[in-house]
Amino acid sequence: MRRSFQLFAVMLACFTTGPVAVQASDAPVAAADKSDVTTLDKVTVTARQREEELQKVPVAVSVVSGDWLDRSYTVNTQQLSLLVPSLYYNSANPRNTAYTIRGLGSNTLSVSAANDGIEPGVGFYVDGVYHGRPATAAFDFTDIERIEVLRGPQGTLFGKNTTAGAINITSRAPTFTPEGNGELSVGENGYLQAKANVSGPLSDTIAGRFAAQFTERDGVLHNVTTGKDENALDNYALRGQLLFKPSDDLDVRLIADVSNLDSDCCTQGYLRVGKSLKSAARQFAGLSANLPAHGFPAYVPPSRNVYDRLTDIDAPLHIDTQDGGVSLNADWNLGAVTLTSITAWRYWTWDVANDRDYIGVPIQTVQRIPSRQDQYSQEFRAASNTEGPFSYVAGLYFFTQEINGSPISVYGPAATYWLVSTTSFPGMPDNLADGYGQYGHSHFEVKSYAAFGEANYRITDRLTGTLGLRYTYEDKNGDYATTVSGGLPTTPGTLQDNAKLSLFRPQSYSAADSGGNVSGRTNLAYQFTDALMAYLSYARGYKSGGLNMSGLPLDAANNPALGTAVIKDETNKTWEAGLKSAWWGGRATLNLAAYRTVVNNYQANITSSIETAALRTYPANIPEVTVKGLEADFAAQVSKGFVVHASLAYADGKYADYPLGPCPLEWQNPNAAGGCQPLRPPASLANKTSNPRGNPNVPGAYVLTGLSLAGLSRWAGSLGFDYEVPAGSGAFLFHADVSGRSGYNSDTTHSIYTTIAGYAVTNASVGYRFNERWEVDVFARNLFDRDYITALTIQTGNSGLILGQPSDPRMVGVTLRASF
Template sequence: MRRTPLVAGIVLCLAAFTAAAQDAPPKDKDKDKDTPTTLDNITVTARQREENLQKVPIAVSVVEGEWLDRSYTVNTQQLSQLVPALYYNSANPRNTAYTIRGLGSNTLSVSAANDGIEPGVGFYVDGVYHGRPATAAFDFTDIDRIEVLRGPQGTLFGKNTTAGAISITSREPTFVPEGNGEISYGENGYLQAKGSVSGPLSQTVAGRLSAQYTERDGVLHNVATGKDENSIKNYALRGQLLFKPDDSLNVRLIGDLSSLDSDCCTQNYLRVGKSLRGAARQFPGLSANLAAHGFPAYTPPSRDVYDRLTDIDAPLHIDTQDGGVSLNADWNVGPVTLTSISAWRYWKWDVANDRDYIGVPIQTVQRIPSRQDQYSQEFRVASNGDGPFSYVGGLYFFTQEINGHPISVYGPAATYWLVSTTSFPGMPDNLADGYGQYGDSHFKMKSYAAFGEVNYKFTDRLTGTVGLRYTYEDKNGAYSTTVSGGLPTTPGSVQDNAKLSLFRPQSYTASDNGGNPSGRANLAYQFTDRMMGYVGYAYGYKSGGLNMSGLPLDASNNPAIATAVIKDETNATWEAGFKSSWWEGRSTLNLAAYHTTVKNYQANVTSSIETAALRTYPSNIPEVKVKGVEGDFAALLFKGFTLRASFAYADGKYSDYPKGPCPLEWQNPNAAGGCQPLNPPASLAIKTSNPRGNPDTPGAYVLTGLPLAGLSKWVGSIGADYEMPIYTGALLFHVDVNARSDYNSDTTNSIYTRIAGYALTNASIGYRFNDNWEVDVFARNLFNRDYITALTIQTGNSGLILGQPSDPRLVGVTLRASF
């Protein structure tokens, strides 16, 4: 692994900034008198109009651009360290999941996104909905603020927001020339450069150009090839034109492009779980007996995941892009403001990876080259003025098309490792060498919606809100694959059937259409000018999904057609909140309590019947319930020192899930449906509670009452910023700490897929020279805390669990300049 000459870099940077500071004009001695003595009012657009955060009766967390910069938060994963209710999981950009209050995208340990199932958390940038969760894996670029709206937002945001929404607002062009730039240099070859420039192009047109580039060496060392895997290399560009002939009209043309091209992403040995399969068909036995089949016996390069060692033997690379153009127009015509947002976006994906994650040639190719194109148009009208009656209404149209080409090829060890010796004894070792699946998938959907929300002030202090949205969606998909390669076999022979147990050709179409209302109602009471309480009910809707990754096989090894389409998801949430300002505007405290019931929760689950490809597919969980309490606190404790703290407590359960997938520890190919029946023999050497098999449905496992996957009971964060005037500038301190309790990362609640809790600390210290120059030394993961960010169950249900370890501590230096 290449080591960065960090100390030399810091010395050179400090020397350069010291020289610059010596030529800087002296600081105004009275400037510190202008240091704010109250917290700034935070403006949000959570209800599609600009409002003070403390006056909005919605649970929303806001992270402003300066806070992002000061905390070195550059992507959604790092944002989740500042917003406790937000959870982010990503085995690689395509397989990205984010949830709010434990609800939303559910890939988790499955690590296999499905093009036909959409997220339950809407991801918006400058008012434009991003249809693929993968776009949230790219770095932020020149951001003004991020709003995380918690709970159903179906009325005004609408598209797939049953669990909440992430709304990102970029910095606008300015008519006053300005610019900023920074470069960061750190350990493990870390280099990040970003900057923006803005100013007038004429009396009515202003422009802004922003750019960002990040690279870092890999943090997993491949002992087989000598390479460092999971490297980072990405860039992002954003250009804007603002047309503003007068104060009534504001038109923004925005274009952006993000690209990630690096040797990423893989995982390494975490642990081995034990199933009820025979010892020879579990990971220790399979590894030891390789020698009898012409391969060296296998031992992982390390059994400590935090040694960060791998030995994958297939190529590893990611090439993905995201970009688009939008035209945003706001026209104040007196009594109302008219808004139009027109957008086109695309997402392109290609990858090479080792799906078995070890140095045994089981699966040599696993790719799904894909491209998504989307178009959207939104029209809104919003009332102006401070009268007792106000409203927002509009129309929305969205369409997207996704084309993919799944490719999977097995290697020389696939037959031994994956083919059941009970069902297909005596198969030749080279039977599946080069055997592969090649296919095409096509998904297209159209969405139409009409919405409106009205607010009425019954008194100066009591305001009621009612909102309603009706959404109609039409989805169509086609999936087709062929198989070829491997040892030639006679159709219908035992050997041919053995190959088909790994992959069999599939061809099917699926469709779903229909509509449903969503909406909300609440009452807000302003007890004093600085204290408001509210109570509300929200109902969210997400249309049904299609399985666009191949159907799971039934007990007869045939595609299960019934799994091609899943039902609509609905979310009903009761919420009560309290927002307050204290200490003469120097602190705020916001609290919210909620109870959510989700019907037909859409999730990706894994078939436990198959022993070859771990086929994941979308499915409905009949009912999920989550209840909790959240809080946000901010205070300017004394001049220059700001403290922020947030917490989220959540209790989520499968309130009705009698036919769930079988957890690893109870998988048994000799049992009906592949899952151990009730009351197993007492001699079973598995330390766990009694299994919860469903005798009416062979193979089903009763998950009712068990915790919802991916949800920590407790999450909290605390951070502080201190600006202390010294000489001609200011000394800057920042620290933030995020702590999370343990959680299970798999829908089945297997004892082997639990992820331990952890606490993570980031910090920086710097010096600002006359408001134009700054140098900082920063550390992410300051105390080098080891934790797992994602895990995966190995192909074939061998029991091997792979983990994605946290990034090690990163220490670096940043130079900033602005004018």
């Protein structure tokens, strides 16, 4: 808290003594008065790597302005997903972050296990720079001008890993007119946020901008074991920029930023218990009740209602992660063409202390993967400027990244009893796995090269055709090696030694994948009138194959399955038809899109059905996935000062071809071949219940063909408004937004126990702005204190326990804003 107040005071001093002193005669620009506006502002986007009006771009894109972010108190990607229905965000912790568009992209859902060798299918860009790790999307936004969410394959211009779409973030640029803004928010649960930015000229040709943000909040899950409040927030973000503008034709922008999160986070609580076909003694209720026979108290969860927000984890919990980098962006207008160069280096570091069993029983005491990622990228683009029937964008792109990790996992004194199969390994001593751990190192490196171009040709005054192509070549290499040690000393080859190896066994392997492919799109757009445009497009996206950088699953003989080290390229084919329209003399816009997507060899993280102890997850290909849907975006200037935004998305996603899927919890049977109850169980099985989706030809496989795609709500929507009412020398400000989505299944296996119910959440604020410089607001996040689940996790050992991450409770606070 002290740091936040100090920052706010320093920034206020900068506003009044910094850029104003350079040009004292230039008065700061007053905030725009929206109360007299009767038409919507025109929205500019860079969805095709050049500035264009949103309504003239034949691409499905949702735009959230910086003002809308500020008014809705949206500070990160999770909260952004409440405003953009087609965007879904899931994060058990920053490293295990997944975001999808139209249900496609990163598939890290209830398994909560990111894999460094599998890359996201949604590109995340900030000021033109691609971020290679999904974890960087978990940090708070800083000083943002607008966010564009591009839906569908964007392979031509955004390129790398945009088979499902792209999140394109543009920060506010330095200005030659002095300006500054400060904001301080205080709320319940110890919430404190300070934001400030200052911008202005440093010379006739150089302008600077600096922004800072601190956020603190107490934990919202109470630990009854330690007395601490878990899932706290403590982060900061800094961004500095220099703009060199020697002429109207040349802009050179140097950007440096760093974001840091250091807090006691993240854990989950008891949600429900699912039943498998294991013996009752090997399921959660039986395991919990029989603990006294093994020297531990019988276990009872602190609450069976996840919304009591109680936990009893008994291992340390902490996150320390940082993301930062430097980029040099240059635009040079040569008249007929503008040349663009974007050079960037970025890094991401990660360390964590986890209690992976999520309960107050010492099953797993340590799980960490200290990691560091470094990436370098270079992009050159040329875009035509001249008016005429033909226009184009073309360029070259290079990207390389290196990730080094050190996986560490250690079991506790209750691990043997809780995890080791008594059928396969009877009579094991309770201290067999106490202190038994895995220690290793992983190294992943990728080099990516691409050439791309997109041309637009105005066939008639109203009909324009677009053709874009991109060729990408990638080279990936990875090494993974682990050793095991600790626990009760055993002799190799004995039953006790094999029992320990069933938990962890040493692995050492190398994997590589290389190759290239073509992606692109073609589009026909017809401008019926100045206010009505329709388009039809076909796009093909491509994502190169992935490597398993988290250890290989074991086969039926308990040996590493080397065939799972490399997964195939993913391709995406999307047909889309859209309509963009303006109504009521520019007072309203309505944009519609209908699409059908077919993904071949969809890359996903799945869970091995054989390894019910370690619960290992690994990347694999799903043969075919289809998604079809409808989307609508509406905005209207209802009256002076009153603006409404609404979005609606319908999506129907299915596993079109997935006959060899992983087994869901309810059909897992350690006595069945492959660990999954078969369609026609043999007489030798004690439980002869028929599994209706058991594969008759492949033991252990579960037929997921025809079931709905994990992580995708059939319906999602948002509705919000801003209302500015003049009063005296200022204005009253009213804001509200409500977002909701229907229920969905959070796990690839489509288990009946991994469903997440639908929900709706409302945020609102009311304030008063006076003298065009000062503003005070009262805000509420989750106004009606709705309870819902944001993420699921299956407990280590597949005991049947399902953990849930509950929504944050209602938070009411006050914000003071100042502009200079």
